[in-house]
Amino acid sequence: MLESFRYNDGCVIARSAEAKGLGIGMGAPYYQVREQMRRQGVVARSSNYTLYADISNRVMRVMAEMLPGIEVYSIDEAWGDMTGFADPAELGRSIRNRLAHEIGMPVxxxxxxxxxxxxxxxxxxxxxxxxxxxxxxxxxxxxxxxxxxxxxxxxxxxxxxxxxxxxxxxxxxxxxxxxxxxxxxxxxxxxxxxxxxxxxxxxxxxxxxxxxPPKEAICSSKMFGARQTELQPIREALAAYVARAAEKLRAQNSLCSTIQVGLQTQLADRNGPRFADAITLALPSPTDDTREILAVAQRGLGQIYRPGYPFSKCSILLMNLSQRGELTPDLFAPKPRHGAARLMAVIDQINRREGRGTVRIGRVPATPVWAMRREMLSQRYTTRWDEIIGVRG
Missing domain, CATH: 1.10.150.20 (5' to 3' exonuclease, C-terminal subdomain)
Incomplete structure (x- = not known):
């Protein structure tokens, strides 16, 4: 059985070696390769970010236990310090075997x-x-x-x-x-x-x-699972995207001074109405507080929204970033909310441990109508009790 993962159930974004060998191209629209995949026995799965993040955290914890230091490079890659070990290759085999045995993850x-x-x-x-x-x-x-x-x-x-x-x-x-x-x-x-x-x-x-180095700009944007004409669900989506961008901002210890909010229809659809606009807004003062960024972003969205258009995407871009402590505070700028830094840190900690979205902005529903399509989602068997793998005797 081969696997080919797809984003928003729209295109191929990851392929097994076998799927590559069958000529399934990276980024290929799913509808174009669906019949080929069916004939050749390729199994398609929707993107499962909750599962990926949890497995990644488990792998990193094992590495941290076996090495004096690790540096996480990406969701599926890390550096490990092997200084002082007489046989690094044997240590590498021990790490690999433990990850395979305890997590079932080949590395x-x-x-x-x-x-x-x-x-x-x-x-x-x-x-x-x-x-x-x-x-x-x-x-x-x-x-x-x-x-x-x-x-x-x-x-x-x-x-x-x-x-x-x-x-x-x-x-x-x-x-x-x-x-x-x-x-x-x-x-x-x-x-x-x-x-x-x-x-x-x-x-x-x-x-x-x-x-x-820290990113000079941070963007969060996804295509909606279904096109949206009403402002309310788009506001919900923007709130979710702002929360994610602010999380990335805090992870690199940066503050944001300027944001850009974008909204567009499906521009590739030549038969339907097309519209795209963006607005750039300055924040009252540099911040990493999700609430402060979101308040300005929602105001910007209200200015560029046009009723009746079938919107397919909105975006938030954090710009004019600076590292915390490198700017002299403006004496006339509003002071940060009391306890904001501690609150954001606690939210990030809970979401890292329990899964992204465990604590979220109140505007964002648990099952949004704009969420990306994931009709072929595999089980989130490590983070949800109702999807845990069952074994029959």
């Missing part, structure tokens, strides 16, 4: 002296079954062997556009990128590509717990 483990090399080792560990899912790439000889085999497009930080530009310089493998002139790379691509090349040479340029 790949890449080990090396720099983050970029470790990422490449992880790619190889998943690609070649002979590694057993764990590859120790700390030995320089093994490093060179893999670098000569790995396409440059598989190097962390090298996207499709960068890979095309590197190909014009006759750089097609990770080894060729590592050996290329540093000055030329910096002049052509900037300091990030230079740092990547140095990391491939074994020179650590990205420290542990040195994650990506």
């Amino acid at each position: 790949g483990v890449g080990i090396s002296t720099t983050k970029t090399l470790a990422k490449l080792a992880n790619w190889a560990a998943k690609k070649w079954k002979a590694t057993g899912g764990v590859l120790d790439l700390t030995d320089p000889i093994r490093q060179e062997k893999l670098l000569r085999l790995a396409p440059v497009s598989e190097v962390w930080g090298v996207g499709h556009r960068s890979a095309a530009k590197l190909a014009a310089l006759k750089i097609s493998t990770a080894w060729e990128l590592a050996q290329f002139d540093i000055g030329t790379l910096r002049k052509t691509f900037g300091v990030t590509m230079e740092r990547t090349s140095r990391e491939l040479r074994g020179v650590s340029c990205i420290g542990f717990n040195e994650g990506p």
Whole structure:
């Protein structure tokens, strides 16, 4: 049985290796590949973010128990500090086995002296079954062997556009990128590509717990599950999106000074009425308080809403971000609500532990009419009692 996941039941956003081999393309509209998937036995599932987040948290907790330090990179990836361990590969196998036994989650483990090399080792560990899912790439000889085999497009930080530009310089493998002139790379691509090349040479340029820089803007937006003509459900959706954006804002310890609210119909529908508008508004003072941001956002939505149009999407964009403490407060700006920081921290903590949306804005209903379509949702068996897996004797 193969699986292909889809967002809002509209397009393919993730594929198993088998589904890829059958030619099911990333981003393909579901209605175009539905019959092909049926013929070939591909099982489609709607996006299940609650389940993904819970499994991710369980994986990270196990890693934190087995390593002196971890740095969570994304929902399905983390760095682990193996400094001082005599046999890192054996530790990697122990982590992998425990995750498989306790959580049922298969993972790949890449080990090396720099983050970029470790990422490449992880790619190889998943690609070649002979590694057993764990590859120790700390030995320089093994490093060179893999670098000569790995396409440059598989190097962390090298996207499709960068890979095309590197190909014009006759750089097609990770080894060729590592050996290329540093000055030329910096002049052509900037300091990030230079740092990547140095990391491939074994020179650590990205420290542990040195994650990506704070985002300069944060956006939260989704297509509605069904088009909305009334203002009330759109206000509900905007409230949910603002809450999510503010959560991301607090996670990077930033404050927001300006927001942009957007609203649009399905612009690709040439037969129906089309409308799109956005409004940019300044906040009274920099804040990360969901309530303060939402109050201004709802005012902006009221200004751009037009009755009668079948709207398919709204969005909130947080802009003009600053790190907490780096700006001098305006003496004439309204003071933050008493206890706002503590309240937001408690809400974020509860939602991380119990699942996103456990504590939510009162305007957002439990089962909104605008929610994205997920008619083929798999069970949220780790977070909901009514969906837990049952075993019959």
